[in-house]
Amino acid sequence: MTIAIGTLYSEGAIVCADTKVVASDGATTTGSKVFASLTPKGRMFRIADAAEDANAAKMLAGEISHAICDAENPYKLGAPIKAVMGPWHSSYHHVRPPNLQFVIASLVVGDEQAQVFLCEPPSTVAYGWPIAIGQGARAVDPHLSILIPLKNLNVRSALLRLAYLMYLAKKKTRVLPVVVILMLL
Amino acid sequence: MISTTGSFASIENKEMKKAEELAKEMDSVLTSAIQKVVGGPLQYPAQMVSDAFSAMAEKYGKLDFPSLRMLETVILPKSMRK
Numbered sequence: 197m198t199i200a201i202g203t204l205y206s207e208g209a210i211v212c213a214d215t216k217v218v219a220s221d222g223a224t225t226t227g228s229k230v231f232a233s234l235t236p237k238g239r240m241f242r243i244a245d246a247a248e249d250a251n252a253a254k255m256l257a258g259e260i261s262h263a264i265c266d267a268e269n270p271y272k273l274g275a276p277i278k279a280v281m282g283p284w285h286s287s288y289h290h291v292r293p294p295n296l297q298f299v300i301a302s303l304v305v306g307d308e309q310a311q312v313f314l315c316e317p318p319s320t321v322a323y324g325w326p327i328a329i330g331q332g333a334r335a336v337d338p339h340l341s342i343l344i345p346l347k348n349l350n351v352r353s354a355l356l357r358l359a360y361l362m363y364l365a366k367k368k369t370r371v372l373p374v375v376v377i378l379m380l381l
Numbered sequence: 382m383i384s385t386t387g388s389f390a391s392i393e394n395k396e397m398k399k400a401e402e403l404a405k406e407m408d409s410v411l412t413s414a415i416q417k418v419v420g421g422p423l424q425y426p427a428q429m430v431s432d433a434f435s436a437m438a439e440k441y442g443k444l445d446f447p448s449l450r451m452l453e454t455v456i457l458p459k460s461m462r463k
Binding site: 205208212240305307351352360363366 | 382383385386387389391392394397404405407408441444446452456
């Protein structure tokens, strides 16, 4: 199960993800899937992924990060992100590209509010919050409203609510072992 | 997390784990409360439900995220702020 959630709180934005890292051969390890970027112009970003190929996600997250750091307008990041995701997706030619999704939090220091958006190759960039991605998203989608409204939602309270959602995602997407009993007559 | 004042923090795994353990307890209290409330008027021990939520509120109140203190440090020099 993979999941990442992005949301705003009264003074910024939070992005969180589980720590299950899936390699292209299906092997799993644990590690962080949240990356941070900041620029000399006072722009800050957090990117988290939910992916079936961790290396591909890491590489594309790095390219997206460069693209949004260099973007002319920090409030219109759709075009620079699509310009990176499109070629990445097309590079697979006859092979199906791995499923990757990103949730990105972005802000310019001094602004009143941050932005959160979902990205999925080749060309989906959807603004809005809260956002959940990955296999665990289905389980938490009906509960995302606990992160709204934003007023008075301080960082600690937002974290506790996110912890509750992460718990729900893990609980509801747990694969139960199937026990088969053969009765020999 | 990133803050509009120009700071950011990463919460350590063990801190989130504690919060998720508490979330599991909260889920159990919620489930139990629903079962009691919809069980019928005679089965609704209001005080018991209220006590369970008070106990959870107390536990949540005590939960600390030491990593959040990183948010108090503004990492961008003044010249770089908007």
